[in-house]
Amino acid sequence: MGDSRETLGPKAFVTGFPVKHSRSPLIHGYWLETLGLPGSYRAHEVAPEAFADFIATLKDGSSGFAGGNVTIPHKELAFRLADKPDELSRELGASNTLWLENGILHATNTDGRGFTANLDERHRGWDRHDTAVVFGAGGASRAIIQAVRDRGFKTIHVVNRTVERARELADRFGPKVQAHPAGALAEVMKGAGLFINTTSLGMDGEAAPQLDFTPLAADAVVTDIVYIPLTTPILAQAQEQGFSTVDGLGMLLHQAVPGFEKWFGLRPVVDATLRALIIADMEAH
Numbered sequence: 001m002g003d004s005r006e007t008l009g010p011k012a013f014v015t016g017f018p019v020k021h022s023r024s025p026l027i028h029g030y031w032l033e034t035l036g037l038p039g040s041y042r043a044h045e046v047a048p049e050a051f052a053d054f055i056a057t058l059k060d061g062s063s064g065f066a067g068g069n070v071t072i073p074h075k076e077l078a079f080r081l082a083d084k085p086d087e088l089s090r091e092l093g094a095s096n097t098l099w100l101e102n103g104i105l106h107a108t109n110t111d112g113r114g115f116t117a118n119l120d121e122r123h124r125g126w127d128r129h130d131t132a133v134v135f136g137a138g139g140a141s142r143a144i145i146q147a148v149r150d151r152g153f154k155t156i157h158v159v160n161r162t163v164e165r166a167r168e169l170a171d172r173f174g175p176k177v178q179a180h181p182a183g184a185l186a187e188v189m190k191g192a193g194l195f196i197n198t199t200s201l202g203m204d205g206e207a208a209p210q211l212d213f214t215p216l217a218a219d220a221v222v223t224d225i226v227y228i229p230l231t232t233p234i235l236a237q238a239q240e241q242g243f244s245t246v247d248g249l250g251m252l253l254h255q256a257v258p259g260f261e262k263w264f265g266l267r268p269v270v271d272a273t274l275r276a277l278i279i280a281d282m283e284a285h
Helices: 024-035 048-060 075-081 087-092 111-122 139-151 163-173 182-188 233-240 249-255 257-264 272-284
Strands: 011-015 040-043 067-070 097-101 104-108 131-135 155-160 177-181 194-197 221-224 244-246
Touching: 011 024, 011 257, 024 040, 024 257, 024 272, 048 075, 048 097, 048 104, 067 257, 075 087, 075 104, 087 104, 087 139, 097 257, 111 139, 111 221, 111 244, 111 249, 111 257, 131 139, 131 182, 139 155, 139 163, 139 194, 155 163, 155 182, 163 177, 177 182, 221 233, 233 244, 249 257, 249 272
Parallel strands: 011 040, 011 067, 131 155, 131 194, 155 177, 194 221, 221 244
Antiparallel strands: 067 097, 097 104
16 A cells, blocks of 8 residues: 555656666655655656657646656756756756746756765765866766866866767866877876766676776775776776775765755755665665
């Protein structure tokens, strides 16, 4: 039997295609339960060709949702269809969080805030350096480059196999961002205080290239947005070479906080119990 609270409070969703793998319902369900709030959060798969119609039902209220999260491949279209995207979304050209306010559909992107909040929690002081290296120039790197730039890093080297994609990011995010081909990695790592893997290398046990982190500053932090496995091959290499590392799971957890607060009215906390719950679910699958 369903919890009666689900029928009384706000309803929120995560949508994507596919979306059944999402752990967002587990995260938000944990917060609803521990905070004792009425409401529900569930996965709602929408095919690309049906997404505009889904947003229309969200705007006119017929969907019954107060808002929700948007994942691949809908983030860019969500931004374009929102009535009032914020500055973060506008610069990124993508939104992952939607909410209704007085009949107006607002949008933001919380990925960058999730990234920095994870580092703030797991390795305070990570932002004391001036130079960061971003490995990879795919869609996931956008919000991270934006967040690292906004945190105050003066130089952000984006290294990618296809340098044209890195140049697109440099053009988008301004003069602090510099584009480089893969062969320049060792050079741009010299003295850098933060290394971020935004590629899928090492995900789900796949192989990752051998990287030499020794050119980094001695107190540099190496982090990975991949969180399955929790200690990725890239993080394992960095640890073996004596560097501090931060896994990517906290980014997933922290990026969920602003949306929950918008839909359900209280700001939740990312705690050790939630982290353990998600890790247990990862291990079970």
